[in-house]
Amino acid sequence: MTDPAFLYRQAHAALVDYRLPDARATLLSISENVIFRIDAGDGRRYALRLHRPGYHSAPEIRSELAWLDALHAAGMEVPLPIPAHDGMSLRTVRCDDGIMRHAVLFVWMDGTEPTPDIDPAAFDRLGRITARLHDHSRHWTRPDGFIRKVWTPDTMTGPHALWGRWDTVPGMTEPARSLIADCVRQVDAQLAGYGRQSHRFGLIHADLRLANLLVSGRQTRLIDFDDCGISWFMQDLAAALSFHEDHPHVSRWVDHWLRGYSTTGAVTQADLDILPALVIQRRIQLLAWTGTHHDTQQVRSLGPDWAGRTLGLCHAWTRGKLLHDIG
Structure with missing residues (x-):
């Protein structure tokens, strides 16, 4: 399902467990996963990833997040998952069609995607x-x-x-x-x-x-x-x-x-x-x-x-x- 209205409903459902008053979601991309930019009322910015159903299991996603946490602790600039109020970073929301979809909120990272014209250096x-x-x-x-x-x-x-x-x-x-x-x-x-x-x-x-x-x-x-x-x-x-x-x-x-x-x-x-x-x-x-x-x-x-x-x-x-x- 790639209907934007449907995806926005999923995004807002995933954000319920976070203390982000007046958060605004902006759809950025629909690819394998769906990515939203989240602008919180206090000026902070996040990236919300809605996983495509049926690809990664919850244990697989938790394993990815565990490595990201460890890499961040080691000083590497990688996406940092944000835990919800219960301390867990992985959320699961039920879609309108009854399918369960996993979601993760990350700290926003600035930068632009390079093109093939990138400096080889x-x-x-x-x-x-x-x-x-x-x-x-x-x-x-x-x-x-x-x-x-x-x-x-x-x-x-x-x-x-x-x-x-x-x-x-x-x-x-x-x-x-x-x-x-x-x-x-x-x-x-x-x-x-x-x-x-x-x-x-x-x-x-x-x-x-x-x-x-x-x-x-x-x-x-x-x-x-x-x-x-x-x-x-x-x-x-x-x-x-x-x-x-x-x-x-x-x-x-x-x-x-x-x-x-x-x-x-x-x-x-x-x-x-x-x-x-x-x-x-x-x-x-x-x-x-x-x-x-x-x-x-x-x-x-x-x-x-x-x-x-x-x-x-x-x-x-x-x-x-x-x-x-x-x-």
């Missing part, structure tokens, strides 16, 4: 921040009951893909299906060889694309941990290129990210070698996502050649030409 900052994030992940003791989705070939491009099946995307041809299937098999084999040792595989943001960054001056902040989960640490670099894997500056983005990451984090040759496989897997996952969202403005804005460019990237990867000049 900004990826240096992103690399530094991601290294801090990963360092925290490796040393943080997760609370009892912590549960997040696991991002592997099975859940990204395989039989249990959480964002949809790439082979059912509208317009898929047999040659395209054969090419992508070959890529998926090879990626799966390479990742099996790379392994899931704790220094390579753990809790990550998992969706650090440009849309989930806020830039303010020389500061870059990470937002939207909705898909944070268990995967390869280098997956956060692959995700940073999302939708723009064939941008002419992509190699510079990667080089700057690696330079920033390496100031505090370690990158091995094995990490560099696996990156193209992670990038093409992410692109195929996004292709599947466009199939389940084909009627949205976000997918239409990608242009009619996006699927064809995806096949071009698959061809480049099979020839060893995808990101061949990094490192």
Whole structure:
């Protein structure tokens, strides 16, 4: 349901448990989740996230919020969840259609979403921040009951893909299906060889694309941990290129990210070698996502050649030409 009046009713229902007199809600975006800006009568501002039904369970969302609280306590600029009067940050509201929807209120974070015209040097900052994030992940003791989705070939491009099946995307041809299937098999084999040792595989943001960054001056902040989960640490670099894997500056983005990451984090040759496989897997996952969202403005804005460019990237990867000049 995307009717604005319906969504505003949900937002106000979620705010009942907060002491925010004269709060005004402004609808900002309708995507996977629904985001409202909340202006309180005392001048404070918040962001309200209404979760899409049926994706994350309450324990999964509480786990995300636990990590955000820990990251904030460690001094990182990440979304800070606000507890309601009962001390709990997760609210659940019943929709007009009887469906229960989860909601979380966050402190407002200033900044603007960067565009692909971003200065490549900004990826240096992103690399530094991601290294801090990963360092925290490796040393943080997760609370009892912590549960997040696991991002592997099975859940990204395989039989249990959480964002949809790439082979059912509208317009898929047999040659395209054969090419992508070959890529998926090879990626799966390479990742099996790379392994899931704790220094390579753990809790990550998992969706650090440009849309989930806020830039303010020389500061870059990470937002939207909705898909944070268990995967390869280098997956956060692959995700940073999302939708723009064939941008002419992509190699510079990667080089700057690696330079920033390496100031505090370690990158091995094995990490560099696996990156193209992670990038093409992410692109195929996004292709599947466009199939389940084909009627949205976000997918239409990608242009009619996006699927064809995806096949071009698959061809480049099979020839060893995808990101061949990094490192």
